[in-house]
Structures are given as structure tokens and as C-alpha cells.
Amino acid sequence: MLDRALVEEATKKSGLIWVRGEGPARALWHVWVDGAAHVVGDGPGEQPLPGLADGSVAEVTVRSKDKGGRVVAWTAAVSELAAGSEAWEAAVAELKGKRLNAPDAETMTERWARECRVLRLTPRDATTAHPDGSLAAPPLxxxxxxRHPVPAALPRLLLKRRKR
Known part of the structure; x- marks a missing residue:
């Protein structure tokens, strides 16, 4: 019971979750709706969701919003929501409010229905133990x-502005 509460509260408060399906872990923005994390992607201009398929299992790591450190890790059952279904509408209503800098804010949900996938990451029974290592990996x-190296004078200019 406490594990489930920790997963829900930590995931709700975090802006990003790290999700690992069949490949390397990726940082994904999400919303928490009806007891599960929901992500949208795999369309033009949206986040990629490689290795996450309907019916698969994913490892989710939640970071602290203020410190950025790992708070909890949990195993999720991945399911794709059918466009236009009641669950899809509820998830998309929340996702739309969290989507930043969308070029087509008025027609975004129609584009998601046509070109994107909305996935539901439902927590399974318990959290997973924290690994001993750092899990640091090279960037994808x-x-x-x-394009160009940082100009040599830039650090001095930035520090001058802070002093004022």
C-alpha cells in the first residue's frame, strides 16, 4: 500500500520520468491520470517512444523535481489507448494542458489521434530496488x-550581469 502511494505521489510531482522498454532509458514528459502515467509520442514534433509497445513491460524511474535524484523505480504494464475511447479522451485532456510550445495548440488533439500514440503506464505490484550503481550512460x-564553439568572452559577460 505504501509502495503504491509513493509511486503515485512521486510520479505526479515529477515533470519527467525515465522509461526503459526494449532499448535505452529515455526521459519522457507525462501526466498522471486514473492511477497510471500517460505519455504521448511517436508523431511529428512529439517525443519518441521506442521500445514501448502495447502489452509490453517497462521500467520507470522517477526523479525528484527539486534535486533531480532518483526517488523511486517501478515496473509498468504498457498499454496503448485507442484514439477516441473514453480513457484516451481523459488522458488527452490532461496531456494537452501539460504540452508546452505546441505549434498547433488548437488542433493538437486531432493530430495526436491521427499520427501519435498515447500510452498508459500502469504500475504493477511493487517498486523495484534501487541499484547500487549510478546508471550513468552516454547520451543517445x-x-x-x-554549431560553433562558445566565445571566450561569454563567461565574463554572463558573470558581469549577475554582479549588477
Whole structure:
């Protein structure tokens, strides 16, 4: 009972959860609705959800919102919500309110119904033990890069502004 309460409270308060399905763990934004975490993705402009399939199992790690450290880890049953279903509508209503910087805020839910997946991550019986190691891993490959080196004078300029 206490494990379930810890999972719910920690996940509700955290802005990101780390989810590992068939591949490496990824940071995903989410909402907590009806006893489960819900994520949207795999569409244009949305977060990728690789390795998360309907009926699979995922390992979820919740971080502290203020310190960023690991609070709790739990095993989740993954299920994909059918677009237009009652559960999908409830989840999407909450997800829409948390989605930042959407280019099409007015038609976002229609786009999600056509092009994206909404997944429900339902906690299983108990939490998992904290590992002994740090779980640090190299960053995943990405096409996003810094174009130029940071100018040498930039740190001095930033520090001057703070002193004022």
C-alpha cells in the first residue's frame, strides 16, 4: 500500500520520468491520470517512444523535481489507448494542458489521434530496488549539435550581469 502511494505521489510531482522498454532509458514528459502515467509520442514534433509497445513491460524511474535524484523505480504494464475511447479522451485532456510550445495548440488533439500514440503506464505490484550503481550512460545519438564553439568572452559577460 505504501509502495503504491509513493509511486503515485512521486510520479505526479515529477515533470519527467525515465522509461526503459526494449532499448535505452529515455526521459519522457507525462501526466498522471486514473492511477497510471500517460505519455504521448511517436508523431511529428512529439517525443519518441521506442521500445514501448502495447502489452509490453517497462521500467520507470522517477526523479525528484527539486534535486533531480532518483526517488523511486517501478515496473509498468504498457498499454496503448485507442484514439477516441473514453480513457484516451481523459488522458488527452490532461496531456494537452501539460504540452508546452505546441505549434498547433488548437488542433493538437486531432493530430495526436491521427499520427501519435498515447500510452498508459500502469504500475504493477511493487517498486523495484534501487541499484547500487549510478546508471550513468552516454547520451543517445542525435542530429542536434552546437554549431560553433562558445566565445571566450561569454563567461565574463554572463558573470558581469549577475554582479549588477
Amino acid at each position: 545519438p542525435t542530429p542536434v549539435t552546437t
